[in-house]
Amino acid sequence: MLPLETADAAAPRVLVIGCGALARELVELTRPLPHVDVTCLPPSLHDRPGGIPGAVRAKIRAGRASGRYARLFVAYADCGTGGLLDRVLEEEGVQRLPGAHCYESFAGRADFARLADEEPATFWLTDFLARNFERLVIRGLGIDRHPELEGMYFGNYRRLVYL
Incomplete structure (x- = not known):
């Protein structure tokens, strides 16, 4: 999952590319980890989820081109892309949060499934x-x-x- 194993400032740098709707939580999670940077895309991409994969790909490529990061991670679930985000991430060799929606990521798979079934x-x-x-x-x-x-x-x- 999220590559946040250490608070060592000398650790390889990690870029987390997230949804702006998760920015507050991502910043809090990574605050004690000086080797992790967070960048977010506009939450308005959810209005037209087909734009999420291309925007994420652009951030991945910009992160790589910077030469600063040993690892990248995407803090998005599928978010209505119908698997298109997963295709981009497979091509780019980058992992993302599990689940269909951030709701599932927040609740955890088992609890989300239980709540949705109920x-x-x-x-x-x-x-x-x-x-x-x-x-x-x-x-x-x-x-x-x-x-x-x-x-x-x-x-x-x-x-x-x-x-």
Whole structure:
């Protein structure tokens, strides 16, 4: 998984390429690890997940071209790319977080599967989404301009899980 074995400043440098929605958590996790750098892509890529693989590839290639990093790691799950991100990572020889969504990464595979099986109509909420809900969901999906959309987007959810 994430190559964070040591806090030794002389350790080979690692670049973690992450989703901006995970930036706060990635920075906290890597703070005691001076050999790990974090760079993030805009969370808005989730609006059109087909752009994630190319953007990740560009960051990988820029990280390699810098000559600073012995290892790279991608802090994304599949995130709606339908396996396209995995193809890019296989071609580039880079690992990523396990799972289909960051929700699965946050909860852990077994707990995520259990929670999803218990209630398929679950709305998954992360810290990033909670802090940016008005901008990303209400305005981003047009609910502020078309309140009738609220029921279409949220009418089938029966449970909220904050991860």
